[in-house]
Amino acid sequence: MRPSDQYHKWIEWSDEDGGYLGRCPDVITGIYGSDPITLYKELCQVVDEVLTALQTSGRGLPQPKTRPMQEVA
Numbered sequence: 386m387r388p389s390d391q392y393h394k395w396i397e398w399s400d401e402d403g404g405y406l407g408r409c410p411d412v413i414t415g416i417y418g419s420d421p422i423t424l425y426k427e428l429c430q431v432v433d434e435v436l437t438a439l440q441t442s443g444r445g446l447p448q449p450k451t452r453p454m455q456e457v458a
Contacts, residue, residue: 388440389432393451396421396428410451412436 394409407428408415412435418424439446 387433388436388446389429391449392432393449393453394425394428394432395453396425411447411449 389412392409392411394407396405396407398404399406402417404417404419405421405424406415406417407424409428409432412432416424416428416431418427436446
């Protein structure tokens with residue numbers, strides 16, 4: 386398992402921006418794109434790069450807090 390696998394990532398449409406937003410709030414604010422599939426690949430790559438930079442600099446990884454609907458009744 387890669388370190389980035391523990392962080393929730395998703396793509397959503399933004400009417401305001403007229404495109405897709407890729408989000409991973411435990412690691413980055415987000416990225417923007419016009420194709421959701423390409424954007425998800427880019428999001429995963431950016432998250433991997435940020436986590437690698439954090440590890441390389443000796444800083445710890447952020448605690449994963451964002452979880453998809455775990456407790457839906």
